[in-house]
Amino acid sequence: MAETEVMEYKAAASQFKADGDQGIYEGHFSVFDNVDDGMDVIHPGAFAETLVKRAGRIKVFYAHDWDKLIGPTPDMLVEDETGLYAKGRLSLGTFWGREVWELMRDSALTEGSIGYRAKDYDYAENGIRHLKRVDLYEISPVPLGMNPLTELRAVKTVLGFEPEARAIALSESVKALVALVEELKAGRLLVTATPEQRNEVANSVEGVAEVLTAPVVKADALRRRLRAAELALRL
Numbered sequence: 001m002a003e004t005e006v007m008e009y010k011a012a013a014s015q016f017k018a019d020g021d022q023g024i025y026e027g028h029f030s031v032f033d034n035v036d037d038g039m040d041v042i043h044p045g046a047f048a049e050t051l052v053k054r055a056g057r058i059k060v061f062y063a064h065d066w067d068k069l070i071g072p073t074p075d076m077l078v079e080d081e082t083g084l085y086a087k088g089r090l091s092l093g094t095f096w097g098r099e100v101w102e103l104m105r106d107s108a109l110t111e112g113s114i115g116y117r118a119k120d121y122d123y124a125e126n127g128i129r130h131l132k133r134v135d136l137y138e139i140s141p142v143p144l145g146m147n148p149l150t151e152l153r154a155v156k157t158v159l160g161f162e163p164e165a166r167a168i169a170l171s172e173s174v175k176a177l178v179a180l181v182e183e184l185k186a187g188r189l190l191v192t193a194t195p196e197q198r199n200e201v202a203n204s205v206e207g208v209a210e211v212l213t214a215p216v217v218k219a220d221a222l223r224r225r226l227r228a229a230e231l232a233l234r235l
Contacts, residue, residue, distance in 0.1 A: 009064055010036060011113035011142055012083065018104035023071070023090035023097065025104055029112030029139040030084035035128060042131045047079050049119075050136045059138040060088060064115055065149055066138075067234065068096040074139070084114065086139055099190065100141055109141045148189065148201060149233050151176050152226055155208065159219060170212050177209040204229035 012034070016027035032044050055077055062068040074088030091097035103109040120133035151173070158169040183189045184202040193201070208225045211217060 007115055007117060007137070009113055009115050009140075010040065010042070011111045012036070013110065014112040016104045016109065016112070016141065018101065023092045023101050024087070025090060025101075025141075026076075026085070026087035027112055028083045028085050030114050032079075032081075032083045039127055040129045040131055042083070042134070044079060046131050046134050047084055047136055049133060051077060051079070054136075058136060060090075061115075061138050061140045062096050062100050063142045063149065064113065064138070064140045070094065070097045070100050070141075077139075084136075084139075086112075095193075099193070103143070104141060109143055111142045113140045113142045114138070115140065148180055148184070148205060149230065151180055152205070152208065152229050152233075155212070155222070156226055159222070170217065174209050174212045177205055177212070181206050181209070201229070201232045204232040 010030065012028060012031040014027040014029065014031075016025050018025045030042055030047075032042055032046075035041050056073055058073055058077060059066075059069060060071045060074065062070050069091075071088055071090040074086040076085070076087040078085055090101050092101060100109060114136060115138040116134040116136050118129075118131055118134055121129055121131045123129050155170070155173045155177075158166055158173060180189070181202050184198050184205065187195075187198065190198050190201060204225070208222070208229055211222045211225050
């Protein structure tokens with residue numbers, strides 16, 4: 001089947017090796033021949049072409065956020081018998097580079113993920129999509145738990161829903177945001193931020209939750225609170 005223009009993301013459970021104090025990490029960011037939650041399978045050789053053509057341009061972000069570049073292109077990025085393996089160095093002089101490094105060393109970041117466009121694929125009768133060739137653009141360590149920016153973007157997405165579906169989805173978002181605030185205030189998220197920075201993020205996220213719990217949710221007010229929270233997360 002012909003290529004898709006849509007950027008897609010796919011995570012794979014991984015065990016990162018992140019020892020010492022130099023920011024060196026290694027692990028798998030994609031696993032072959034595994035049917036994932038999105039009913040996709042990536043096959044060996046899927047990355048071969050893109051690794052030849054643009055391996056030196058692959059970016060390393062935190063949680064697919066292009067504002068959070070956390071290190072240079074990996075020193076090693078290859079297909080092995082398991083999947084897509086990367087070894088590289090995080091930029092510990094940056095906030096998010098340090099944040100990711102601490103979370104990796106504490107085994108809090110346990111999944112690797114890729115940002116790609118499907119180039120060649122087909123569907124089996126059971127609905128599973130078989131990815132034979134993809135263009136790889138970036139790799140990202142991603143958390144199993146809540147990511148503040150992910151939760152905020154989920155709220156923004158819900159704004160486009162029909163009213164009935166939006167009300168249900170926003171009620172679920174409130175629960176997630178309240179739990180997120182608790183994690184932030186307990187210091188279990190943004191572990192390398194200062195207490196003042198964590199409080200700023202927690203307060204801004206709490207502000208989003210407050211707008212969502214109002215008798216009438218005003219879209220303009222919600223967008224302003226979301227923007228403030230996103231800015232706080234830039235730290």
